[in-house]
Amino acid sequence: MFVYDTIxxxxxxxxxFNAALLxxxxxxxxxxxxxxxxxxxxxxxxxxxxxxxxYRSQNEYFDTWLRALYVAxxxxxxxxxxxxxxxxxxxxxxxxxxxVVNILAFGTAYLVTLTNTIIVKGVAxxxxxxxxxxxxxxxxxxxxxxxxFIAGFSRHIYLVYKKNVxxxxxxxxxxxxxxxxxxxxxxxxxxxxxxxxWVGQFFTxxxxxxxxxxxxxxxxxxxxxxxxxxxVVFLLIVTTAQVLFAxxxxxxxxxxxxxFISSITGYYLIKxxxxxxxxxxxxxxxxxxxxxxxxxxKSLDKLKSEFISLTSHQLRSPLxxxxxxxxxxxxGVVGELDPKQKEIVRHIYTSAQGLANVVEDFLNVTKIEQGxxxxxxxxxxxxxxxxxxxSDMRIAAExxxxxxESEIDDVHDYTIEGDATKxxxxxxxxxxxxxKYTKEGFVKVSLTQNSLDKSMKFSVSDSxxxxxxxxxxxxxxxxxxxxxxxxxxxxxxxGLYLAQAIVEAHKGTIEVSSQGEGKGSTFSVFLPLHLQTKx
Amino acid sequence: MRKIMIIxxxxxxxxxxxxxxxVAGFDVVIxxxxxxxxxxxxxxxxxxxxxxxxxxxxxxxxxxxALKENTSISVPVVVCSNLSDKETYDKAFAAGxxxxxxxxxxxxxxxxxxxxxxxxxxxxxH
Numbered sequence: 017m018f019v020y021d022t023i024x025x026x027x028x029x030x031x032x033f034n035a036a037l038l039x040x041x042x043x044x045x046x047x048x049x050x051x052x053x054x055x056x057x058x059x060x061x062x063x064x065x066x067x068x069x070x071y072r073s074q075n076e077y078f079d080t081w082l083r084a085l086y087v088a089x090x091x092x093x094x095x096x097x098x099x100x101x102x103x104x105x106x107x108x109x110x111x112x113x114x115x116v117v118n119i120l121a122f123g124t125a126y127l128v129t130l131t132n133t134i135i136v137k138g139v140a141x142x143x144x145x146x147x148x149x150x151x152x153x154x155x156x157x158x159x160x161x162x163x164x165f166i167a168g169f170s171r172h173i174y175l176v177y178k179k180n181v182x183x184x185x186x187x188x189x190x191x192x193x194x195x196x197x198x199x200x201x202x203x204x205x206x207x208x209x210x211x212x213x214w215v216g217q218f219f220t221x222x223x224x225x226x227x228x229x230x231x232x233x234x235x236x237x238x239x240x241x242x243x244x245x246x247x248v249v250f251l252l253i254v255t256t257a258q259v260l261f262a263x264x265x266x267x268x269x270x271x272x273x274x275x276f277i278s279s280i281t282g283y284y285l286i287k288x289x290x291x292x293x294x295x296x297x298x299x300x301x302x303x304x305x306x307x308x309x310x311x312x313x314k315s316l317d318k319l320k321s322e323f324i325s326l327t328s329h330q331l332r333s334p335l336x337x338x339x340x341x342x343x344x345x346x347x348g349v350v351g352e353l354d355p356k357q358k359e360i361v362r363h364i365y366t367s368a369q370g371l372a373n374v375v376e377d378f379l380n381v382t383k384i385e386q387g388x389x390x391x392x393x394x395x396x397x398x399x400x401x402x403x404x405x406x407s408d409m410r411i412a413a414e415x416x417x418x419x420x421e422s423e424i425d426d427v428h429d430y431t432i433e434g435d436a437t438k439x440x441x442x443x444x445x446x447x448x449x450x451x452k453y454t455k456e457g458f459v460k461v462s463l464t465q466n467s468l469d470k471s472m473k474f475s476v477s478d479s480x481x482x483x484x485x486x487x488x489x490x491x492x493x494x495x496x497x498x499x500x501x502x503x504x505x506x507x508x509x510x511g512l513y514l515a516q517a518i519v520e521a522h523k524g525t526i527e528v529s530s531q532g533e534g535k536g537s538t539f540s541v542f543l544p545l546h547l548q549t550k551x
Numbered sequence: 552m553r554k555i556m557i558i559x560x561x562x563x564x565x566x567x568x569x570x571x572x573x574v575a576g577f578d579v580v581i582x583x584x585x586x587x588x589x590x591x592x593x594x595x596x597x598x599x600x601x602x603x604x605x606x607x608x609x610x611x612x613x614x615x616x617a618l619k620e621n622t623s624i625s626v627p628v629v630v631c632s633n634l635s636d637k638e639t640y641d642k643a644f645a646a647g648x649x650x651x652x653x654x655x656x657x658x659x660x661x662x663x664x665x666x667x668x669x670x671x672x673x674x675x676x677h
Binding site: 325328329332333335336337339340341342343344347349350365372375376379390 | 561563564567568570571574605633634635636637653654655656658660661
């Protein structure tokens, strides 16, 4: 039925190339409209190649093949345009454009097949390429093919301009193939030059190569894995054919060797491909599991904070009552107690207060760890805060027989941007610690600033129990209390951990230095000063 | 005499507050929950209300809303609860509280001083 001269054989190979591209597409057409449209385009190209082979064979169906060839060409343009309107995203109103172009295409197909307005007849040739006598409407035919291509190219050129690299390869392949075909298969025949009439079909190979590259590189339309397998099988079929049709021993050996190498390469390619695909599936599964676990954690986290919030409320209620009754007694509201009784009730009060502080610390740590610690930033006058707390703490220190010294710079301004309540909590905590861990000697508070890096330093030094090197390292960790904590008991072991978190939230640092156990210690807080805006 | 209405369901706290405020010279009215508080507030005409949040029948938030919507009296309400989350604070202020205190932070005397301070501020504002 077909005559296989050199060109037709070449075209048959081109057909196989296109078919190889179609196969992986077919696997995905059912669940993807873009792939479906693209597959139809490839089917049209296949028809176009086959009809060219038929037409060139110049057999008894010569006229039928000729007209079929020109019908196939129309639908390549139309389906290409449809594809560009669907890929990578669906163009708005795409449906209406496609309706119009399809109506025109079917109209033209009618003219090509059943009238002589576009094609009058084919002219068979014994020696060269067969010729064609075109009708008066042939220019219209050219337009009907050109317009959808121009529309399709415009859409993809626009997307490439918008940096869509995936589309770039598809566009490049199609534009090279289509431009060649436009000249060799549409324009030259118009001028009676038929010898290149098959070149357009041949050049679809460019489109196939670019598209394949794009599929492999970007996994366009999600068919990369299958495409590789099809490619390998295709390669093996071709090399096997070479072995089977070898016409000399030398060729047979060469082809055999090629087949051997191809088989091994192909085997490993498919194997690697499979493991890559399994890995991808596996990672997708893991991702889903992780997402699920994350959801569960989130709800657990919420439960946890609700639980903590409720628990702390429940703990505070009896503490409030204990503190309330104890203070009612010590304040003499219901009559004076004797000094011993008063001291005992005072202990009840301070212990309850200590426990309330522990609850507070736990609550704050939970807030910090869940990122829920809320800071109310504003301009804070540190000098005032330190001054206020110094007078409170002086009493506490002197009650314990300690010397309380304060060295507050009264020249400079100590305004910073921060949460006044929380910073006060940090400073109080440091001074309170110093008093707690100092049996005799002094506790000294100082406030200085460094004009070079625009920072301020609050420090508390004491002549207390000091800190060993080992203790220093874990001092700011949760429950990382110092060795001497047995001295005073109480406290949550969270104070310095909280202080550090709060200072860091103010973009500051907290440091400790000590010459060693028994040699006192110094805690320093560095905070950036608020830069005055020029008035 | 200054009159304070204390809306609090804890019997012990009721007693502690009553003793401390009476010693400080307050006329004290105790109500056990928001519902009984709202039904007597117009008749009792307190100068200030000390309000708990978590209570049976009608909680503190509902009391604040009812006070705003169902009565025409204007009285400062100090919310005093052991809830310390920001949501509680925001909600209480939004519902019209004049101040929000953490109960456990205050001894009886300190609470009295705090309330006296708020009453003083209110007086000087007028």
